[in-house]
Amino acid sequence: MPASLASLDTPVALIDVPRMQRNIQRMQQRMDALGVHLRPHIKTSKCLPVVQAQIQAGASGITVSTLKEAQHCFANGIQDIFYAVAMAPGKLPQALALRRKGCQLSLLVDSLAAAQAVVDFGGHHDERFAVWIEIDCDGHRSGLRVEDPSLVDIARTLSDGGMHLCGVMTHAGSSYELDTPQALQALAEQERHACVSAAQRIREAGLACPQVSIGSTPTALSAQHLEGVTEVRAGVYVFFDLVMHNVGVCSADELALSVLTTVIGHQKDKGWIITDAGWMAMSRDRGTQRQRRDFGYGQVCSEAGDWIDGARLTGANQEHGIITLERPENVDITTRFPIGSRLRILPNHACATGAQFPQYSACEASGEIQTWSRLHGW
Amino acid sequence: MPASLASLDTPVALIDVPRMQRNIQRMQQRMDALGVHLRPHIKTSKCLPVVQAQIQAGASGITVSTLKEAQHCFANGIQDIFYAVAMAPGKLPQALALRRKGCQLSLLVDSLAAAQAVVDFGGHHDERFAVWIEIDCDGHRSGLRVEDPSLVDIARTLSDGGMHLCGVMTHAGSSYELDTPQALQALAEQERHACVSAAQRIREAGLACPQVSIGSTPTALSAQHLEGVTEVRAGVYVFFDLVMHNVGVCSADELALSVLTTVIGHQKDKGWIITDAGWMAMSRDRGTQRQRRDFGYGQVCSEAGDWIDGARLTGANQEHGIITLERPENVDITTRFPIGSRLRILPNHACATGAQFPQYSACEASGEIQTWSRLHGW
Numbered sequence: 001m002p003a004s005l006a007s008l009d010t011p012v013a014l015i016d017v018p019r020m021q022r023n024i025q026r027m028q029q030r031m032d033a034l035g036v037h038l039r040p041h042i043k044t045s046k047c048l049p050v051v052q053a054q055i056q057a058g059a060s061g062i063t064v065s066t067l068k069e070a071q072h073c074f075a076n077g078i079q080d081i082f083y084a085v086a087m088a089p090g091k092l093p094q095a096l097a098l099r100r101k102g103c104q105l106s107l108l109v110d111s112l113a114a115a116q117a118v119v120d121f122g123g124h125h126d127e128r129f130a131v132w133i134e135i136d137c138d139g140h141r142s143g144l145r146v147e148d149p150s151l152v153d154i155a156r157t158l159s160d161g162g163m164h165l166c167g168v169m170t171h172a173g174s175s176y177e178l179d180t181p182q183a184l185q186a187l188a189e190q191e192r193h194a195c196v197s198a199a200q201r202i203r204e205a206g207l208a209c210p211q212v213s214i215g216s217t218p219t220a221l222s223a224q225h226l227e228g229v230t231e232v233r234a235g236v237y238v239f240f241d242l243v244m245h246n247v248g249v250c251s252a253d254e255l256a257l258s259v260l261t262t263v264i265g266h267q268k269d270k271g272w273i274i275t276d277a278g279w280m281a282m283s284r285d286r287g288t289q290r291q292r293r294d295f296g297y298g299q300v301c302s303e304a305g306d307w308i309d310g311a312r313l314t315g316a317n318q319e320h321g322i323i324t325l326e327r328p329e330n331v332d333i334t335t336r337f338p339i340g341s342r343l344r345i346l347p348n349h350a351c352a353t354g355a356q357f358p359q360y361s362a363c364e365a366s367g368e369i370q371t372w373s374r375l376h377g378w
Numbered sequence: 379m380p381a382s383l384a385s386l387d388t389p390v391a392l393i394d395v396p397r398m399q400r401n402i403q404r405m406q407q408r409m410d411a412l413g414v415h416l417r418p419h420i421k422t423s424k425c426l427p428v429v430q431a432q433i434q435a436g437a438s439g440i441t442v443s444t445l446k447e448a449q450h451c452f453a454n455g456i457q458d459i460f461y462a463v464a465m466a467p468g469k470l471p472q473a474l475a476l477r478r479k480g481c482q483l484s485l486l487v488d489s490l491a492a493a494q495a496v497v498d499f500g501g502h503h504d505e506r507f508a509v510w511i512e513i514d515c516d517g518h519r520s521g522l523r524v525e526d527p528s529l530v531d532i533a534r535t536l537s538d539g540g541m542h543l544c545g546v547m548t549h550a551g552s553s554y555e556l557d558t559p560q561a562l563q564a565l566a567e568q569e570r571h572a573c574v575s576a577a578q579r580i581r582e583a584g585l586a587c588p589q590v591s592i593g594s595t596p597t598a599l600s601a602q603h604l605e606g607v608t609e610v611r612a613g614v615y616v617f618f619d620l621v622m623h624n625v626g627v628c629s630a631d632e633l634a635l636s637v638l639t640t641v642i643g644h645q646k647d648k649g650w651i652i653t654d655a656g657w658m659a660m661s662r663d664r665g666t667q668r669q670r671r672d673f674g675y676g677q678v679c680s681e682a683g684d685w686i687d688g689a690r691l692t693g694a695n696q697e698h699g700i701i702t703l704e705r706p707e708n709v710d711i712t713t714r715f716p717i718g719s720r721l722r723i724l725p726n727h728a729c730a731t732g733a734q735f736p737q738y739s740a741c742e743a744s745g746e747i748q749t750w751s752r753l754h755g756w
Contacts, residue, residue: 010467011756043696065658065697085697088640088654089718091387110643113717141698142643142652173695262466265488265520274520276466280443281756284662284730315553317441318421318729319463320519339491340467351696352662355734358755376754377736378389378659 004369005303010342011281013357015372016305019256020238021053026254027220027237028057034226039063039082039213041235044351046375047360048076050238061104063233065355066378067094074103082213084169084233086134086142089117089353096127099375105160106130106166110143129160129163132213133202135170137194138187143170146197150308152205159207167211168202169235170195173220179248179292184222191219196228221249222282239350245290252307257354258344260303260361261321263337272315273323273337279316285352297321298345305344314346321345382747383681388640388720389659391735392751394683396743398616398633399431404632405598405615406435406638412604415442417460417591419613422729424753425738426454428616439482441611444756445472447681452481455569460484460591462547462611464512464520467495468669474505484508488521493532497539507541507711510591511580513548515572516565521548524576545589546580546590549611553596555672557626569597574606596687599627617728620677624669632739635732636722638681638739639699641715650693651701651715657694675699676723683722699723736751 005014031038041053043065051073061080064070065105070081071094079102083095087107098105107129109115115131122129133154136143142196144151158165172191178184195214202209214226215233217240226232236243239257240250261277279297288295300311300323310326323343336345347353355361362374383392409416418432421443426619429440429451439458440446448459448471457480461473465485476483481483487493493509496624500507513519522529538544550569556562592604593611604610614621617635619627626675639655648739657675666673678689678701688704701721703709715721725731732738736748 009472010466015683085654086642086652088388088642090640094387111717113712114642117718136645140693141700142645262468264464264492267514267520267548269451274464276463279407279663279730280733284664286662286664315519317519322519336492340495341490352657354474355658377734378387 004367005260005363008361008369009211009258010260011277011320011355012260013360014258014260014344015239015360015362016256016258017362019254020050021258023237023240023254024054024057027234028059030221031232032058034223035346036226036229037231039231040071040238041065041084041233042073044235044238045354047372047374048072049362051078054216054238054267060231063343064369065234067091067098068375068378070103070105072375074098074101081142082132085106086110087114087118089114089121092118092121095129096121096125096344099127099129104130106132107152108132108134108169110134112154112157115157115301119157119163122163123161130166131158131163132166132169133200135168135195137170138172138174138189139172139260145199146194149199151198155202155205155207155209165207165209167209167213167230168195168198169233172214172216172219175216176243176247178218179246181222181248184218184247184249188219188223192223192226192229199228217244218247218249236350241350242295242346243287243291246288246293255346257350258301258305258346259298259353261343263339263341263343265339266334268334271324271328271333275321275323275334275343276319277313277321278319280318281347281354281356282313282316282321282347283349283356285347285349295348298347301346302342303342379534381640382745383570383741386638386739386747387454388638389655391732391738392636392638392722393617393738393740394636395740396636397530397632398428401615401618401632401634402432402435405612406437408599409610410436410452412601414604414607415609418616419443419462419611420447420451420740422613422616423526423732425750426451427664427740427750429456432616438609441613445469445476446753446756448476448481448483450655450753451596452479458482462486465492465496467492467499468497470496471509474499474503476506477505484506484510486510486512486547487532488512490528490532490535493535497535497541497719500541508544509536509541510544510547510705513546513573513576515548515569516550517551518552519549524572524579524739529576531542533580533583533585533587543587545587545608546573546576547591547611550592550594550597553594554621556596557624559600559626562596562625562627563602565699566597566601570601570604570607577606595622596625596627601626604735614728620724620726621665621669623671624666624671635728636679636724637676637731638720638722641717641719643717643720644712649702649706649711651711652700653699653721654697655691655699656697657715658692658696659734660699660725661727663725663727663730673726676725679722679724681720682721695724
């Protein structure tokens, strides 16, 4: 345990930097072996030093969930940025401003209306926007199904309208609901096949569709081959979390984000240990609720990070977390977890928990702790 | 609808300032009529102009959920601040620093261990901390039950240790689970009675217990009398939200916080309208899930704020919200909710949704919109 951990006020979000670096290496090596580029989704960390570590390990460009992330990363020297949320026409002026400064920003559409809005705005401002088309490979959210008649129309609208069609992209978000290697491999293949097929449809119509971008952390780590794919986007692998642990794509010692908390009270009759990490620190994300193992609001570890079996954050108010033990017999909670003692909580969902904090405390193997700021808002 | 609403980027958190002012007046007048001070809990807004409006309306001091809120408010001229989370011994240096600067900061304990830590630290630094004792009136979280043998011991430890015992406090947090006037009135009386009885126990032991502080928004608005109580703490009333609407303590036209969002896509076959307000904007709070009416992630309104019956945000990814209609028949969602059109979403829980934003856009009756910054983190 780094000596300087004791100097941190709680609650605080800790990054285990060696674990994070191993996670980055693991995904990069896998993508290298599969012969595709990795374009990490930075919505998980929203933190420049983390993104820089991903780029240093070999990432080709980044994916963002907000234009604020794009602005921040471009201001810090990152050029190739894919804003992977269907473009709201009202945000086009912001996108234009970024491109005019030299950012290689690319946009996403999944409707003729949005494609036409990009074409109209681009034409009006003499800007050749770079645009992707979103494909729906698993019915979980946005995108066009491969057989959608408007797929080729959208591609043609963009091309004829003078925009640059980057290619097609999809995200198998339903992978979060799976938990066997067989199901994950099948979905990874479904994701790949849908996106490659969509690209083929566009190409068969005589249009260029240079890139095929897929990805989610579970499918990226499960795909057996990625023929026809040019790049993979994945985000949460950088920290992993309990949801990913339940999905089965990471081990407990790969979980790189935790919340350091202080014990502030007990309800001895009920076996409750009360901490200063409530839902404001952990977020309200209950992503493990319907998974094979429900971790409540998080798995409890010692201050040093060792998993305490059966100890979970089962209740949360704004600034109060309630820890209970699966086997409370023979444990005097007031002496085992005295007031003022510290624990770490592993979160269900790293993207949601990180967002509750303005910064991370990044713990190096040497024990050194650095403060890494994090983007908040839009 | 203020003309300048169109200039805002989405998602953005809107405060309807006239509604907020009416909510503030309503609670203040009720507390005045009941003959108690109001010490609003600012954890809902974490926003100085909101807090200043509460003070201007007659509030006596404030309640905070973090020392960061205390530091920020004290730096802006607010003196009387109650940090109403059981004191972690490690935070005492921060509390001392505030008091040394002249802040009338008061602290909370609910254990002998914490009381002793305050006494030891206060003695060591020659500081007479002002301290409350937390009472558990409904078993929902922290605090000592009235009959707890250590209640008087804690009071004596503080007094004998040279600290100033402010009094006793409780919070009937279980009021959020109720939804009838009868049950709310009964819990309000239970809350009052428990806290007054605890004060009596301390006084009967020959110790001073000047103040009796209770409160939650539902019980504050339901109490029939507050004999023996000196002050009420309540927070969410300033904005109200769908949880409070289900509890039955506010009407739809008192909901003062909403999230403005843009339609970015459709899945026509499924009747999905996809927006740029996902869980990152709304929070993951599903507080209405077990209430009489489940609003999903929020109730959908027109851009002007008019409730669209049966339209709810039923799904949420990080930056995607999925709106569905209860009666989708005969609605062409692509023309009724076209891409680029805007909607407002009323949140389940104002405290959680507000926390997702670095600032609010405060809409005055005149149409003027001001940016009010909001605290984030600890």
